[in-house]
Amino acid sequence: MFQNFRLAMAWVHTWFGLVLGFVLMAAFFFGALSVFDREIDRWAIPSTRIEPQPMPSFEKVLRPAFERMQPTPEAVEAMRPRVNGAMPDHFGTVESWSAYTTHRDPVLALYAGYDVPNARDPEEAIWAYATIDPRDGAPLPVDRLKIGSEFFYPLHYSLTLDWKNLGFWIVGFSALAMLAALVSGVVMHRKLFREMFTFRPGRGGLRSVLDLHNLTGVVALPFHFFFAFTGLVIFASTYYFPVGHTQLHGLHDLHEQVEAQETGLPHERAGVPAGLADVDAMVAEAQRRWEAHGKAGEVGFLVLQHVGDANGYVSVYRAGTDRIALVGDGIHFKAATGELIREDPPATAVGRISEFLTGLHLQHFRHWLLRWLYVLGGLLGAVCIATGFVFFVEKRKRQHARHGSQGARVVDALAVTTVTGMVMAAFGILVANRLLPEDLPARGDWERYAFWGLWLLALVHAAVRSAPVALGLPNPAWREQCWGIAVLAVAAVLLNWITTGDHLLRTLAAGYWPVAGVDLALLASAAIAVAAARALGQRAAAQEPAPVRSAETAHA
Amino acid sequence: MSRTSTIPAASRAPRLHLAARVGAALLGGYAFAWGLIAASMGLLFAAGMEFHDAEFLGSALGLLVFLAAFLWAMATRRRLAVVWAVLLGGGALMAATGSLVQSALV
Numbered sequence: 047m048f049q050n051f052r053l054a055m056a057w058v059h060t061w062f063g064l065v066l067g068f069v070l071m072a073a074f075f076f077g078a079l080s081v082f083d084r085e086i087d088r089w090a091i092p093s094t095r096i097e098p099q100p101m102p103s104f105e106k107v108l109r110p111a112f113e114r115m116q117p118t119p120e121a122v123e124a125m126r127p128r129v130n131g132a133m134p135d136h137f138g139t140v141e142s143w144s145a146y147t148t149h150r151d152p153v154l155a156l157y158a159g160y161d162v163p164n165a166r167d168p169e170e171a172i173w174a175y176a177t178i179d180p181r182d183g184a185p186l187p188v189d190r191l192k193i194g195s196e197f198f199y200p201l202h203y204s205l206t207l208d209w210k211n212l213g214f215w216i217v218g219f220s221a222l223a224m225l226a227a228l229v230s231g232v233v234m235h236r237k238l239f240r241e242m243f244t245f246r247p248g249r250g251g252l253r254s255v256l257d258l259h260n261l262t263g264v265v266a267l268p269f270h271f272f273f274a275f276t277g278l279v280i281f282a283s284t285y286y287f288p289v290g291h292t293q294l295h296g297l298h299d300l301h302e303q304v305e306a307q308e309t310g311l312p313h314e315r316a317g318v319p320a321g322l323a324d325v326d327a328m329v330a331e332a333q334r335r336w337e338a339h340g341k342a343g344e345v346g347f348l349v350l351q352h353v354g355d356a357n358g359y360v361s362v363y364r365a366g367t368d369r370i371a372l373v374g375d376g377i378h379f380k381a382a383t384g385e386l387i388r389e390d391p392p393a394t395a396v397g398r399i400s401e402f403l404t405g406l407h408l409q410h411f412r413h414w415l416l417r418w419l420y421v422l423g424g425l426l427g428a429v430c431i432a433t434g435f436v437f438f439v440e441k442r443k444r445q446h447a448r449h450g451s452q453g454a455r456v457v458d459a460l461a462v463t464t465v466t467g468m469v470m471a472a473f474g475i476l477v478a479n480r481l482l483p484e485d486l487p488a489r490g491d492w493e494r495y496a497f498w499g500l501w502l503l504a505l506v507h508a509a510v511r512s513a514p515v516a517l518g519l520p521n522p523a524w525r526e527q528c529w530g531i532a533v534l535a536v537a538a539v540l541l542n543w544i545t546t547g548d549h550l551l552r553t554l555a556a557g558y559w560p561v562a563g564v565d566l567a568l569l570a571s572a573a574i575a576v577a578a579a580r581a582l583g584q585r586a587a588a589q590e591p592a593p594v595r596s597a598e599t600a601h602a
Numbered sequence: 603m604s605r606t607s608t609i610p611a612a613s614r615a616p617r618l619h620l621a622a623r624v625g626a627a628l629l630g631g632y633a634f635a636w637g638l639i640a641a642s643m644g645l646l647f648a649a650g651m652e653f654h655d656a657e658f659l660g661s662a663l664g665l666l667v668f669l670a671a672f673l674w675a676m677a678t679r680r681r682l683a684v685v686w687a688v689l690l691g692g693g694a695l696m697a698a699t700g701s702l703v704q705s706a707l708v
Contacts, residue, residue, distance in 0.1 A: 047623060047679065054677035225669050275665065282661035289639050290657050294700060296708040297644065301653035396655035403662075 055230035064438055064457065066223035067431045069205070071464045073217055074431065076202035077273070078424025079194070079472070081409065081417050084150045085560035086194030090479050092546045093187070095561060096152040099180040101145065101345040104325035107183040108156070108348075112143045114185070115158045115174040125172050131164040139163075139315075140353035141171050147180070147346060149367040149412050154180045191490030193475060197497075203277065206494075214285045224274040231263055252440050259433035262426045269423040270430070276407040310387050311378055312357035320356040323384035332362035332377040335389060341375065343368060346410075350381060359387055366410030371401040428465075435461035439515070447518035455515040459508040459523070466527035467504030469575075473534035473568065474500035480541035504530075520586060528579035535572035539565045619682075626682055627675035630689030635668035637693035640700030648703050 048054035079086065088095050102108060117125075122133055137160035144157045156176040177186045191197060200206050207213030242264045245257045263270070283290055290298045306313050329345060336343050346365030352358040358381030363374045376390040393401055409417060439461065443454035478496035482489055504527060511523035542565060543549035553562035642660035647653055675685050 047619070048677065051677050055673070058673070058676050222665075222668065222672070226672060229669070229673060278665050279658070279662050282665060283657045287636055287639050287661055287664055289636065289643055289660070289700070290653070293640055293697065294643055294704050296704050297647055298653065300708055301647075394652060394655055396651065396659050400655070400658045 052233060055233040059227050059230035059234060060438070062223040063227045063431075063434055066220040066227075067434055068460060068464045069216055069220035070224055071428055071431050071468060072205065073202050073220060073277075074424050074427040075468060075472070076198045078421045078428065080199040080202055081420050081424070082560075082563065083192075083194030083199045084148070085563055086198065087192040087196075088152065088560035089542065089564040090193040090476065091186075091190045092548070093190075094153050094177075094179075095546075095548065095558065096179065096181070098150055098152050099147070099154070101147055101329070101348060102154070102180040102183075104329070104348070107178070107180060108143075108145055108154075109325075111156060111176060111178050111183045111185070112140075112158060115156065115176050117160065117172045117174045121172055121174070125162060125165075125170075128167065128170060129162060129165050134163060137161070137172060137174075140350075142349060142351050143353055144347065144349040148365060148410055149344065152180075153177050153186055189488070189490060191479075191493050193479060193493065197475070197494065198472070203281070211285055214281060218278060218281065218286050221274045221278050225271065225278075228263070228267065228271050228274075232267075235260060235264075252437065255433050255437045255440060259430055259437055262430040262433065266423045266426045266430075270427050273407060273423070273427075276403050280404055280407060309378075311359055311361075312352065314357065315352045315355040316357040318356040319354055320358060320382040322350075322354075322358070322381055323379075325350070325360055328360050328379040328384055329362050331379070331384075331386070335377055336364060336375060343375075347374075353381070356382060358382060366405060366408075367412045370405045370411055371398065372405035372408060372410060373401055432461070432465045435465070443515055444518040447516060450516075452516055455512045455521075458515045458521050459505070459512040462508035462512070462521060462523045462527060463501070463505040466524060466531060467501055467508060469571070470504050470527060470530050470534055471497050471501035473531060473538055473571070476538040476564075476568075477534055477541060480538065480545050520582075522586070525579050525582040525586070528575045528582065531575040532572040532579065535568040535575070539568050622682055623676065623685075626685045626689065627672045630686055630693070631668050631671040631675060633693035634671045634689045634696075635664040635693070637696030637700070638667050639664035641696035641703075642700075644700035644703030648707060 048057060116137060126133055139161035141159040141161055142157070146155045146157070154177065156178060158174040158176075159171040160174070162170045162172050178184060179186060197206070203217055204211070204213035205216060207216070242261065245254070245261050247254050247257075278286065302313075325348075329348065333342070333345070341364070344365040344367055345362055346367075347361075347363040349361040349363075350358065351361065360379045360381050361376050362379075363376045366372050373393070374390060378387045378389075379385065380387055405411070409420060435457065439454050439458045443458070446452070446454040475493055475497040478493050482492055486492060507527070508521070508523040511526065512521045515521050539550070542561070548558070548561050550562060550565050553559075553565065639660040642663055643656045646656035646659060651659075671689060675689065678685065
């Protein structure tokens with residue numbers, strides 16, 4: 047089909063890179079933003095702008111908060127079709143209480159799962175969520191959208207398209223295409239080492255764009271490959287190749303039975319009520335045991351299973367603050383008496399590899415230089431893809447103009463949408479976050495509409511302005527959307543000042559980096575966008591190249 | 603004698619052939635990867651590896667194999683029928699191995 051291997055790889059690189067590149071832009075850009083997802087949450091929810099806290103006392107803070115929780119009316123309604131009979135007013139049988147925190151979380155996420163009486167599936171559970179201030183247990187409004195951790199972060203791995211997990215599949219497919227693009231890119235370019243140092247901006251046009259594409263691809267090649275690969279591996283057994291849940295679920299069930307026996311952690315309730323011993327003492331004991339193994343650490347995850355039952359147990363897991371590997375190191379206690387049931391044994395060799403790869407991708411560790419390098423890598427990946435689009439269009443648009451083809455125009459409009467349009471949408475949701483009334487019902491939904499609406503508008507704008515591309519000329523939408531980015535970024539910073547009073551001078555003086563950092567990043571983005579817009583404007587004014595006449599009109 | 607029968611399939615309807623090739627690379631590659639994962643999981647678990655370890659190792663290998671199979675299918679000059687036979691056939695054989703191991707253990 048193709049003359050040789052290199053040509054085949056070039057075809058794969060071009061066409062899979064082009065089509066899936068539009069999805070990959072979102073994965074890389076929002077992945078880069080996700081490194082600072084919790085900081086973005088602080089910016090978006092001003093009432094949570096406090097310092098990160100360690101896991102608080104169970105008796106003083108967590109227990110009263112847990113006991114207050116119940117599923118929302120919406121959750122109860124959603125459960126109704128899965129139940130034979132009436133729904134109770136109050137869910138009393140608690141399957142689990144859990145609390146989760148990281149070194150960057152000032153607020154604590156609480157989860158409570160309850161038994162559902164009369165449910166068709168006996169394992170059915172209904173969930174309640176709460177967010178509290180860990181210093182005193184005061185509840186924080188749950189209907190505030192955590193724009194970082196609950197929007198940008200899921201956007202990067204599923205496009206927030208949860209219907210039949212379609213978004214997971216689209217992003218997964220694009221990750222596979224990324225791996226193929228990296229391998230085929232290496233095959234196409236023989237001078238790999240030299241390309242790391244080659245950038246000829248003076249040459250102009252196609253040469254410079256290709257140089258930048260190669261440079262950003264090669265400089266962070268291990269990073270790009272690694273993130274696409276580990277992202278796929280993390281979700282492989284759940285979404286992409288669920289072999290253990292389907293074809294080989296017999297082996298899975300066999301393993302679960304054996305494991306339940308080995309670990310001594312009861313899978314079911316006993317049906318006998320029992321009290322709860324001192325959980326704070328259990329947590330202290332867990333930390334003492336970690337220290338005894340030379341692994342002193344903070345508590346990341348606390349789970350109480352089968353609450354109020356004789357089979358109840360408490361599991362304490364280590365936070366991933368101080369190392370790359372996402373170790374659990376769980377220690378489990380009998381809830382009623384506080385005696386130790388089990389210390390999770392050290393991981394197997396394969397288990398250690400899995401923990402390391404997962405931990406490297408999810409970066410729970412406290413190492414700010416490495417985290418910033420992650421952001422840089424993500425942005426380099428986005429630049430690589432964007433320059434790929436530009437190269438594709440620039441290489442073909444004069445030829446397409448001569449033949450009256452619309453191909454380059456369509457690709458260019460889509461490129462504007464997924465590069466500048468995407469950034470506008472990301473900044474736009476922050477602006478909407480500050481503009482919408484504080485107590486608007488379903489405020490988070492409105493913020494999401496603002497994001498998607500703005501992105502759609504960017505598409506329409508890019509399409510409408512793209513007519514010159516069909517004549518072999520640049521699309522003015524690039525320049526115009528750069529101005530749009532700058533305006534939105536500055537507006538977001540000003541609105542933060544006006545609506546919360548936390549302007550840059552104050553946050554920098556106080557050293558409150560989550561909010562100062564977001565504001566600074568917005569201003570830096572505005573500066574870059576303005577510089578780009580002006581450069582594009584100057585070039586457009588200087589060149590004024592003649593539009594390429596289509597072959598048909600020349601004949602007429 | 604009909605001229606079209608002497609022209610190779612790839613030249614007769616290039617776009618269609620390309621689409622068929624991409625389809626074979628993706629679907630066949632997926633089937634091949636699934637089979638490899640099933641076989642690895644079954645055999646590793648049977649050899650004593652912990653289940654989730656076998657699942658992880660199988661998935662990691664499967665993804666790399668999917669990539670390799672996909673690139674091979676796109677680059678090879680062999681006929682499409684051969685590509686399908688190798689990928690689907692190989693995938694089915696490996697998947698069957700996995701199921702065989704499961705039925706021996708469960």
